[in-house]
Amino acid sequence: MRKKLFFLIVFISAAAILYWQWSKSFVIVIDPGHGGDDPGAISVTGTYEKEIALALALQAGAALEKEGYDVRYTRTTDETVSLDERIQVANEAQADLVLSIHANTVEVGTDVRGVQLLYYPDEEGTNEAAANRFLHLLIESLRSINQGAIERTDLAVLNGSTAQSFLIEAGFLTNPQEARWLESESYQKRFGLSVARTVNALMKERVFVETRKSSTVRNEDDTMSE
Numbered sequence: 092m093r094k095k096l097f098f099l100i101v102f103i104s105a106a107a108i109l110y111w112q113w114s115k116s117f118v119i120v121i122d123p124g125h126g127g128d129d130p131g132a133i134s135v136t137g138t139y140e141k142e143i144a145l146a147l148a149l150q151a152g153a154a155l156e157k158e159g160y161d162v163r164y165t166r167t168t169d170e171t172v173s174l175d176e177r178i179q180v181a182n183e184a185q186a187d188l189v190l191s192i193h194a195n196t197v198e199v200g201t202d203v204r205g206v207q208l209l210y211y212p213d214e215e216g217t218n219e220a221a222a223n224r225f226l227h228l229l230i231e232s233l234r235s236i237n238q239g240a241i242e243r244t245d246l247a248v249l250n251g252s253t254a255q256s257f258l259i260e261a262g263f264l265t266n267p268q269e270a271r272w273l274e275s276e277s278y279q280k281r282f283g284l285s286v287a288r289t290v291n292a293l294m295k296e297r298v299f300v301e302t303r304k305s306s307t308v309r310n311e312d313d314t315m316s317e
């Protein structure tokens with residue numbers, strides 16, 4: 092009986108160490124949208140999307156680093172970074188996951204708020220499933236509204252790198268209340284923690300293992316931003 096318990100403890104410890112080492116070597120590229128000459132959208136309060144994206148991205152990166160992930164950034168300051176350069180960072184880092192952080196706008200309806208997740212559809216539908224799961228957990232942690240996971244084949248950051256890639260539209264700059272939240276440090280911190288929590292949960296569910304290299308069809312002619 093004691094022997095059995097001993098082997099069980101050894102087995103659990105070994106599994107925990109392996110999991111820890113694996114998460115350590117899991118490379119996550121954080122891509123704050125826009126920057127420098129490209130301000131992105133503008134909020135109802137007059138703040139540029141590039142500033143909000145950077146603040147949210149830095150919080151997400153810090154929270155992920157704290158969890159032991161190998162985090163790289165496409166930019167950490169207000170600088171112009173081309174779409175090609177962003178893809179190059181991800182590919183050179185041999186990223187396992189790319190998270191591009193943006194903020195949303197709508198033409199009509201200042202009451203629209205919540206989070207959207209854009210993904211590149213693969214034939215097996217694994218990216219769609221992963222995107223929906225990611226968004227569900229993020230919304231739950233952030234206590235926001237689910238505005239849906241949307242397939243996009245025309246976005247450079249999604250179709251250009253070989254890594255599993257998601258573009259997070261963190262909230263609507265056209266909604267006065269959500270714009271103020273997105274501009275506040277406390278919400279930015281909560282967003283960062285929620286991203287880290289979501290990634291942790293998906294690692295445990297082994298979602299990334301199943302999906303990370305499954306996007307085989309890449310369209311290199313498409314180089315749109317969002």
Ligand SMILES: [Zn+2]
Nearest residue numbers: 124131193317
């Ligand atoms: Zn954007």
